[in-house]
Amino acid sequence: MELMAQGSSLRAACREVGVSRSAGQRWKNGARVRHADGTVTFVPPLEPLAVRQISPRFLSEEERVRIADLASRGLGPTAIGRELGRSASTISRELRRNLHPTGQYRPFHAHSAAAVRRRRERPTKIMEKAELFEFVVDKLKVRWSPQQISRALRREFPADPSMWLATESIYQALYRHQTGLLRRVKTVDAVSPLRTARDHRRGHTRVVRAGRRFAQPMLSIHDRGFxxxxxxxxxxWEGDLIVGPHHRSAIATLVERQTRYVKLVHLPAQDSATLRSRLVTALDGLPxxxxQTLTWDQGTEMARHLEITATLGTKVYFCDAASPWQRGSNENTNGLLRQYFPKSTDLTVHTPHDLARVEHELNGRPRHILGDRPPTELFSALLTSATVQALQ
Known part of the structure; x- marks a missing residue:
């Protein structure tokens, strides 16, 4: 903790003290622990004040270890204080206030307990203003991100800085369970309104997945011209499937690259004929x-891509294997959609009406990349006039 406070990365700090990065990650962010009975508990991160260098007027961890050793040998507060150069009342108060629930004095537990009492947490801005709290709750309930909420507050209350919140303040209010914010916005299908569905902070990981190869003939993304x-x-457009358990259910997702407008396609079956038919229906009504183009991964569900091109005139391009960044807008949108359709859930229970509702809600959110305008506004402008430049 001291090394990171001085500017070291987590990896460098772990290497310096000789522990694995995963151990350092658990110390810093906490961890979920699954027990044999199936219950899951959250082990909190280390208390920063317990490991921070403190004033000599406070008892150090080393002194508490000596207190435990001397107390176990039967010495009283006066004798222990004489050994440590502390007053007897300091030792007596330490032994009385920081006992372990077992009734024993354990130095490491005592040091952590003392640090927690020293924290003196102040009430947060979001908890002090009821109007601000309700605004944040209302937006989180319709799955706005903390960044979107932060920008919306500045637009709604331009002359009242007391109603402004930084993005990080909203994240911290969600991760601090005692604020009650998470409890107000929790839904039946998710413990958190965030797109990650997390109720605690977790370090970033990089996972590389191999993509499925697609048989020729096909157009490569490198032939697309931009x-x-x-x-x-x-x-x-960029497209993909979000898939349910065992690949038995799926929803096709389409994202217009410039406006980030989303279309959701209901799939009663996950085969190439069904996908071709539904994509043609979804795009046929557009000018x-x-x-003009549709970019997809190399999944076999797009085996009838030549038929799509023949019907719509839309050229279908395929990304390189294991390169989801080449469809960045679609990958980001699929992450947002997992708030509505969590992983490992049966997607066949969602009707076309349900998909239309989600589509409407997602397209109505203001997007930072669009100058805080919603995709619906920009896409509607494109529909009404082919000469409108949506992002200018």
Whole structure:
């Protein structure tokens, strides 16, 4: 903790003290522990004040270890205080206040308990203002992100800084269970309104998954004529499936690259014929200029891509294997959709009406990348006039 406070990375700090990175991650962020009976508990992170260098007027961890040793030999507060150079009342108070629940004096437990009492937490801004609290709760209930809420507060109350919140303040209010914010916005299908569904902070991990190869002939993304980061033109879509358990249910997701407008396609079956039919239905009502290309991964559900191109005139391009970043907008959107359709849940229970509701809600959210405008506004402008430049 001291090394990280001085600017070291977690990896460098763990290497310096000789522990694994995973151990350091647990100390820093806490961890979930699954017990034999199936229950899951959360082990909190280390109390920073317990490991921080403190004033000599407070008892140190080393002194508490000596107190435990001397007390176990039968010495009283006066004799222990004489050995440590502390007053007898200090030792007596220490032995009385920091006992372990077993009735014994354990120095490491005592040091942690003393640090917790020293914390003196102040009430947070979000808990002091009822109007601010309710605003945040209302937005979290419709799955706005903390960043979106932070920006919305500045738009709604431009002349009242007391109603502004930093993004990190909202995250901290969610992760601190004692604030009650998480309890107010918890839903039946998720313990947290965040897209990650987390109720505690966790370190980032990088997971590489191999993609499925697709049989030729097909158009590669490198033939598309523009880079994955180029969003200057409208009418280019990215698509994928979000899949239920054992690949027995799926929903097709489409994202327009420039406006980030989302279309959800109900799939009664997960085969190439069904996907072709439903994609044609979903895109056929759009002007030709707004369905120029579709970029997909190399999944076999897109085996009839030539038929899609023949029907719609929309060219289908395929990403490289294990390269989801080439469909960045779609990957990000699928992460947002997991708030509504959690992993390992049966997707067949969601009707087309349910998908339309989610689609409407997601397209109505303000997006930072769009200048805090919702995708619906920009996509509607494209529909009404082919000459409108949506992001200018």
């Amino acid at each position: 880079e994955p980061t180029d969003r200057s033109a409208a009418g280019h 030709a200029s707004l369905r």
